[in-house]
Amino acid sequence: MAAASQARRLKGPEELAITAFERGHFTSYSACGIPYWIGGRVAERDELIARTPEEHRARDIDLRMRTEVVELDLAGRRVRARDLESGAEDWTGYDKLVLATGARPVRPRLPGIGAHRVHGVQTLDDGQRLMDTLERTRGRRAVVVGAGYIGVEMAEALVGRGFEVTVLHRGEQPMATLDPDMGALVHGAMNRMGIRTVAGAEVTKILTDEEGRAVAVATAAGDEYPADVVVLGIGVEPRTALARAAGLPLGESGGLLTDLSMRVRGHEDIWSGGDCVEVLDLVAGRNRHIPLGTHANKHGQVIGAGVGGGYATFPGVVGTAVSKVCELEIARTGLREKDALAAGLRFVTATIESTTTAGYYPGAAKTTVKMLAERRTGRLLGVQIVGGAGSAKRVDIAAVALTAGMTVEQVVSLDLGYAPPFSPVWDPILVAARRAVSAVRAADA
Template identity: 80%
Template sequence: MTTTERPATERLVIIGGDAAGMSAASQARRMKGPDELEIVAFERGHFSSFSACGIPYWVSGDVGERDELIARTPEEHRKRSIDLRMRTEVTEIDVAGRRVRSRDLETGEDAWTGWDKLVIATGARPVRPALPGIDAPGVHGVQTLDDGQALLDTLDRAAGRRAVVVGAGYIGVEMAEALLKHGYEVTVVNRGEQPMATLDPDMGRLVHEAMSGMGITTVSGTAVTAILTGDDGRARAVATDDAEYPADVVVLGLGVEPETTLARAAGLPLGRHGGLLTDLAMRVRGHDDIWAGGDCVEVLDLVSGRERHIALGTHANKHGQIIGANAGGGYGTFPGVVGTAVSKVCDLEIARTGLREKDAREVGLQYVTATIESTSRAGYFPGAAPMTVKMLAERRTGRLLGVQIVGREGAAKRVDIAAVALTAGLTVEQVTALDLGYAPPFSPVWDPVQVAARKATAAVRAGG
């Protein structure tokens, strides 16, 4: 085993060569040149800085080439004097000794590398329940580019055209669309009451209905008990308590959990979702020279005041940028999230921000709800597409608590209005007065979010 001692200049070591890690590296490099700061990054995979969120669209064929999902190659990072070591897995963090142990996955060689500053950006791993048959050929995750390529290979070769997607969250519904585009007959099996458990069930029902209209079968309230295999050992069906769903391909879309095995072994503080806990500057709590960001950390939900785990590239990029600024001697903070997410299944757009009803109840907030139908453009304008907006407001104070939108073109990004309003702590009555962009091709004279806010305002007044 070799040991790379710390050089005379400071050394920043980064574990994880994806969005958070490499954003941190890039920002730190902008702050300090190589004569002041050495940057070493370890990535166990074959790719750096790729868009995991883009994989469903590569599988679907919307994005033609895998490499389009790569924001920056290892070579590009190295040109900026970032020593990015690919296929090299960090196997231990020695906090007291300020060093990490790594293994070159090609040669099997171990090495210690010292650090002055450390960034943990180990990401998330897909939830993969210990079901019989889960490792059979024909069962696919969609977390990495290698996963995506393996799935595409299977889709080309599969004997039949029946696909089962396990899980009906973002990845599940996006993969349902992708499989549909490959000509598959798609069944989504889902433990929750409705697809998209990040929505309230009444809004999830709208997603269910729309997916039915696209020819996607959604089976809800059912847990998968096994993946059944054929004589050739390949997956042939997905079994639940009460049924079997034949499958030529099975896609796992059960979400992800923080990859914090290393951090846990090193005794670093983890939250109730298993993610690293940081301060506002993204420093691991209690550790001045260790930062963490991206899918491996928990973030503060500004509406509920609770920590949450949200794996999303946009947060990872922000974390990385802030970590890089701080590690590079600058200053930045990440105040928290409000839980905004957008997605689509074919032409159905789905968006949410803030609290669902159950979230509000969980933290003791009493609320009123308002649900309205409106359109993306003036009702008389061609292409005006329907949308349903549900809004939660705190009882008595009228503070906006959450918004969910299900609709067609032009629906999803309207959630940003609510996301900013939530961040600012506006009441639903204040939302009714917002000066939003209006012209017939872009909005009805009252934006749908404001139509919901008017109804919510009335509900607050009536609510006692």
């Protein structure tokens, strides 16, 4: 809908007719806000909705809700859509096509995975279904499978609703988007918040009662975790079956491949963006699937410009992500150790502890910053931050520095905002950079 809106801004209805198909009940909402609604910090579901179907229609967008596109006929320049209420189908022609089919929660093929009370959380419809379960159940035990962003945010949300939460995750530490040493800090904090975490847990089965409702989660280790609700937070995958069937180019992750103007490769009149595409990781120098609302919104702007006859590009990402679990803030950008190894890079790491404000300022919170820098060149490769209030958004400093290709020596000299309520005299990012400069020198001495 961001693309549709932007295209409409550039071309009026006399120049461009826009038809949009949406299989769900909602448009233009903040999927990232779902955990905060579930957890009760956002009071009403509809606060997450930026623009209703009626608002889109008022801007001359022919928006067909609860209508699923089931086939793309690229040669015929038409799509076949099914009204999910009536089952009726018809074909709609196009000159320009935008695919924004998003992603869907990964659901491993396990016994019981389709049971009642087992929920993925990707769309607002998913969120509503989970909310219905939470309101119906009298039990207070929740099992979250997966400890990535969705997993930890849902764990916080369920704690917020008074559930006793167990997070089962495969890896050594939660937050596998961080290196394990930084993930360990998240682990410790989650446990102190009363969230139970189980590392190395391979889920093998969801146990159900006679009414087909989940009652426990079983793991390969032979353990069973009782559950009144199960939330799947094991990631999402591009929803590209339609594109695949039409022969459009997909990458390793199954996401659509586009050029920098978000046109599907090899197809001048087809654009795609959001959670169903791969994006260029500028630091790793390769494509990745990074489903994130902020990228999707930028894609929408770029696609809308292209459809509307303008010009814009999405140059790529550096892999920035921020999150929180209760009071703990978590951030990362660029490469982890394993990403750098996979990219064939030699690097050093520097990990420092500092505070988010001057140490003497009331409310100074501890923050840990880990920085990766390339050997010899000293180029900044990545930053991870775990700490108290004021930690996470500092990652933006590193995100800009990564985009600019700065060395850690250049980072040390950055003129960052300093005053006691906001930072120690050396910002934690600069402290980490100083340590990284020394590490680069020592490694190549």
